Amino acid sequence: MTEYRPPFTITNEILSNVSSISEKIGCITAISSLEAKPHLRKNNRIKSIHSSLKIEANSLTLGQVRDVINGKTVLGEKKEIQEVKNAYTAYEQLSEIDPYNIVHLKKFHGIMTKYLVEESGEFRLGEEGVFDGDQCIFMAPPARFVPQLMRELFDWMKMAQGDIHPLILGSVFHYEFVFIHPFSDGNGRMARLWHTAILSKWKPIFEYIPIESQIEKFQNEYYEAIAKCHVVGESTIFIEFMLQQIDKILDDIFVQLRGENEHLPEAVKKLLEVMEYDIPYTSRELMEKLELKSREGFRRNYLHPAVKLNLVRLTVPDKPNSRNQRYVKI
Known part of the structure; x- marks a missing residue:
């Protein structure tokens, strides 16, 4: 029996983005240990959750x-x-998470949809489609x-993880996953x-990089890339899109880490820490x-330099x- 391989093509643009992302990850790691900054970690995680939802x-x-x-x-639904x-x-x-373990996938779907979905933690039993108003624009594979x-898909990932770069994989x-649409709800979040x-299994720093916030900024383009892949029957366009967004979010991380740079005045560093x-x-x-106690000293030594x-x-x-x-810290 022939082993399944998802259809995609590794283009020059994909290779260029993989190279750029790898270089930026190395630079970020050299500048500062993101894992050792709890405020930054938590804020980025909150951004990930807010954007994904x-x-x-x-x-x-x-x-x-x-x-x-x-x-x-919080007053809300x-x-x-x-x-x-x-x-x-x-x-x-x-x-x-073991991302190559399908049992873990179901477990975390159960966590992500607890109290919200009847089939929480289980693959869907009914048929699912994507609708634009009353028009069905995509029908997922039968349940x-x-x-x-x-x-x-998971067998392919296990087999390919040693040969295909994690950024591409x-x-x-x-x-x-989005194409198969395996759950009745929560597929995008998962x-x-x-x-x-x-x-994160490749580079732990990705635990604290809010890729979701970058997707949310370009949400229309995200769905357009998925739709184009549905039409052509392979994921190349989506791979290129995602690598572009990951490359961009790393530029934002550089900006965040500027506030931790040792070359900043001590007063500014203290202000940013709080x-x-x-x-x-x-x-x-x-x-x-x-x-x-001194408002003038605060403005002169802390606030004005940080704003400048x-x-x-x-x-x-x-x-x-x-x-x-x-x-506001930016």
Whole structure:
């Protein structure tokens, strides 16, 4: 019996992106240990969860997602809040995933869809399609074929992991998984989680790189790439798209790590250490965190240099002295 191989072509663009990503990962690792920065890790994980759920129409804001994860009361739909809790539980166990184990896939689908889906942790029994209004634009393979298709996909991954670069393998899996649509719900979330798990086994730093947030920025292009692959019958276009997005998100990580650069003034480094990303702070709150008394000293030594270096932004940039002014780490 011929072994199954998902159809795709390794193009020059794919090879170029693999080379660029590998080089950037090496540079990021040399600059700083991302794994050793808990604030950065947690913020990136929250971004991953918020973006992955937003792609699936979860309406909670980034701040609300952060509050749910931090155990605060959030006014919102019970289902959406549960989606956040489930996703956080799954992402927190990311390092425990064996991405080549189909039993792990079902287990983590059970975590991701707990209390939300009747067939949680099990392959779908019914037929699934993607609709644009009343028009079916894609029909997934019949449910009776799902177990066989998933076995073939995982068998191929196990066989190919030593020969095909993880960056390519992860993208192929992502597309094939979406095509098979093995679960009644949660397929997009699981595809993105598993893609990250595959990359994390190659380079653990990927646990803390929010690829999902980059996909969410280019959500239309993401679905267009998938649709084009459905038409041509292979995943090359999707591989190229995903590698482009991974390459771009690594540029953002460079910006994040600038705030940790040892060449920054000590006062600026201290300011950045007490700030979480995307959280607006008043000057009084920041002074309290830094245990400072002098407002002038705070502005001169801490705040103004950070703003000048484009590491902190003003929420009311046109009115620097506004009573409503807040400061956000970027």
